[in-house]
Amino acid sequence: MAKKLAFTKPVLLKQSGIFTSLLTHELRIIAKNSEYRNYRDGEPVFLTGESGNALYIVESGEVVIQKQDEYGPVIDFARFIEGNCFGELDMFTETKREASAYASRDTRLLVFPKAGTQFSDLLKEHPEISARILHKILVNIAVRIRGANSLIKENSPLMQELKKQVYRDKLTGINNHTYLMERIRKLIGDRKGFALIIVKPDNFKELNDNFGHEAGDSAIKVMARGLRDFIGDDSRTVRFKGNAMAVLCVGYNREEAYKVALEIRFFFNRLDVKDATGGKEFTLTASVGISLYPEHEIEPEALVFTTHELPLLGRRRGGISYYSPKTIRNANERNLCLSFPPGDD
Template sequence: MADKLLPLKSELLKKTDMFSSLLDHELEVIADHSEFRTYRKGDSVFKIDEPGDALYIVRSGEVLISKQEPYGPVIDIARFIDGNCFGEIDMFTESDRGVSAHATGNTELLIFPKSGTSFADILNNHPEISARILHKLLAGISSRIRSANALVKENSPIIQELKKQVYRDKLTGIYNDTYLLERVRKNISIGLSFALIISKPDNFKELNDEYGHEAGDIVIKLMARKLRDYTGDDKRTVRYKGNAMAVMLPDVDRDEAYNAAKGVQNFLKGLDISEVTKGKKFKLSASVGIALFPDHYTDPEELVFKTHELPLIGRNRGGNCILFPEDGAE
């Protein structure tokens, strides 16, 4: 039985760079081994670690590509809209998916090859198509590499601005959690010992309740700016999440890390926030978590995640605590 959608499939395939060089009869072969599939909002297209055995072309709607960071947030990587093709590299290299994909709304995709069909078998049966597609794929990858190299060489100010957008916290201007995790990963990869200190005010909710969330944002900016001045090193001071502030100290022992954490705690307790409270007495109380590499953790994500949990444990114990991981055990 003839596939009534074959012309529509061929037209969509022809518009993608990978299949644009195929002759009409070759496009029909690819179209005949493709299928349309519809998705509703939130439906999974594929999940991380699934076999990369197909590529996808968006006929309508949108697909979001994302990745779950271990012990961290889900990071949005890319969005694909009408006419975009994705998943082809995994299919050609027979690799498992390194990311997840889901529909952000009602979406229709053209999938090649269709269920029950092997990409390798198709190419073995049609070697001339294989050669054309492979040539297009390699040309596309080479073009992307050349473009990226040109961007780095010719537009270094743009690269610097991109780094600022990626690594700087928009509210406070200091470094953010993305920067922190990369620094932790790098230090662990080269075997550089360090301490990570993460502090959180115990009574920040009371501040927000009494003076409002705008006042809370002002205090966060004060904390960030003053803590950076206190540490004397922009690259050591990070806004991790919400009102949590992090400080990294290279090559320190347990006692030195504790003394530094005590200093951070005292700094927060003594922070002048009278501009927010309009003269009313309100002093921050703070709990602080400390983890050492390699003493406590050797996995970057786990080290950051577990250290961030310690001030929360301290707050639940009444606040004003300084805790190492072994102190946080119930």
């Protein structure tokens, strides 16, 4: 019989449930801070009273959780097999183990974080990733105990604060890239059509050069909040990255998305950024990229990456770039775009 291939760390992490919402580069960070450990049959993984400073994912073998009743026998109250995760609650709450874990046969575990690394250190270094992990842990606990603790319900203040940390851009207060990716994944999973519009100012470097980077940050705030108010729907408006903004339009067709993109471009052109420039006049110009689902890329990351690149092409072509399947003649032209210059409005 052929030897079973071992999981790579990112694959095992993704299958565990705790890390399913992380992007590929984020999984690599978690993998880098994880390590494999081997245990023989009967060997303890951890003992009652030890510090709960890690979580464990079973790559192969089996782990049994045992607890000693105060006046009774040792009870096996949980078993974990390949792909299962355990120990996360103790790591999250930073409490001592209330039970012991033993390998019930030769077992290989992926341990996060690895020896010499603290979860609290990762929290400081990668707060967005850590907040999403904490959110997933809380959701899993909520599922297990079905509302027994109101603190971990989806609509509780704690959960709302975690969601704010995960999905809100710290500079502007509007939704961020993480929110956009998870919303797109859900729409694709639900097979709902949508248009993704990403807009980038053409002359933002000029603003930075003339007025400084603090003015640039202030201008990003004005752009983000102004666009949110212009669209009139907080759930559709996103600061994608840097000075790029995104608008997600569920159920929009090509013509409807194109109309919104034109309106956004005109909005940027009229946007008052004097609060950022110390009262001096500055006119922003912008280019816009549009992609549609399901007409275009199927993979969320590919769809978003393609759309983000379109404003740069649109800038060279004079305004708006539209990723259109009609332009695709062979595999080498998948990223070809139609351009709609200002004179073609």
